[in-house]
């Protein structure tokens with residue numbers, strides 16, 4: 366693994382990213398409980414409160430939660446720009462995002478205006494805080510590397526998503542009558558899923574796929590042009606969509622959306638190709654999760670094309686819902702889980718190394734587990750299989766709503782419970798080895 370590009374001395378305390386990583390799967394469990402409670406009717410309408418709640422348990426509670434942690438961890442390391450007061454900042458952002466996501470989703474479910482109002486303040490503060498810190502680092506860094514460019518574009522996309530989210534939430538919370546509700550929602554979800562999360566995944570892939578999966582680097586052309594092109598296409602689509610009547614310009618809108626689909630598919634195909642060229646062909650859970658994610662992304666594109674060919678289909682809210690489910694559960698969630706299985710052991714291992722250097726404990730005194738032992742492959746693989754089964758069941762239920770939803774919710778719950786177990790267990794191992802390191806160093810150097 367080539368870690369020389371990373372500025373390791375800039376690594377913040379482990380608690381900074383871990384509080385986010387350990388909270389995220391709990392939101393996955395909540396999402397599974399919601400599926401269980403709602404039953405077979407949950408996917409009967411895109412606009413039901415259950416669907417909007419489910420969406421935000423996953424997009425805010427799981428996806429944004431992991432991204433917050435990963436950004437606070439890796440931005441200082443990748444761009445050599447430390448986050449000021451990392452413990453205080455991460456505590457505040459974590460509390461605001463967690464309580465904000467819980468109050469937004471419970472406000473939706475119970476139609477409690479006061480909870481939604483509270484959520485808007487908390488989420489507004491958490492995103493403004495996060496974006497200010499990240500924005501400052503992204504402006505300060507001189508780097509124009511492809512990952513940094515993607516992060517800058519994702520930052521802009523997040524700003525648009527949050528502003529639109531707050532406007533939509535105000536409509537809910539304060540009961541305003543938003544005439545362009547559907548348009549605003551589509552813009553909000555487009556910028557959230559394709560812009561904020563999609564661009565970020567691509568930008569991070571440029572760094573982590575070659576580094577962690579030992580593949581050749583992404584082609585220079587792809588790195589240079591892909592994320593700016595996706596951003597520009599999304600911007601053009603948004604302009605047409607907002608300014609003009611959908612019916613008159615539907616072919617342009619569909620064309621632009623399909624262009625975005627082609628751009629994302631290019632990323633998926635290049636990633637699959639690079640993975641097939643990797644130097645060490647050892648089985649790896651992260652790699653399998655990424656493969657599932659890339660195939661999920663390609664399938665989303667194919668479903669998107671079906672909407673272009675059968676235009677009657679694309680106007681139906683149920684089709685839009687299926688597309689959203691495939692994109693989130695088939696592409697974003699697998700990639701993020703795969704990322705967790707690499708980042709978490711890597712960070713724990715890195716902190717042990719730093720600790721060993723700091724307290725000058727010779728390696729021979731404490732046997733530091735290697736990275737593969739921090740989250741045992743067997744347990745990670747169980748979790749992967751359970752998630753994969755729940756994904757297949759979910760796709761079936763999204764196409765043909767039925768009582769199988771109970772199977773989806775149980776397997777989804779098990780998948781996130783196993784993820785929780787794997788992550789908490791790795792933290793426990795971290796603590797116990799860390800304690801051993803401290804104890805041995807005291808025995809060796811009693812005066813210090």
Ligand code: HEM
Pocket residue numbers: 411412413416417420421424425428429469485488489492526527529530531533534537546550553554557558561562689
């Ligand atoms: C400040 C944070 C956010 C707030 C207050 C918020 C609020 C809302 C509201 C009120 C709606 C429902 C609109 C309606 O149907 O009337 C909505 C829809 C949606 N939001 Fe958010 N949102 C936020 C962040 C996000 C993020 C970060 C993402 C994605 C990464 C996201 C993804 C979605 C999606 C996919 C929908 C569509 C759900 C559907 O069509 O059923 N939201 N949001």
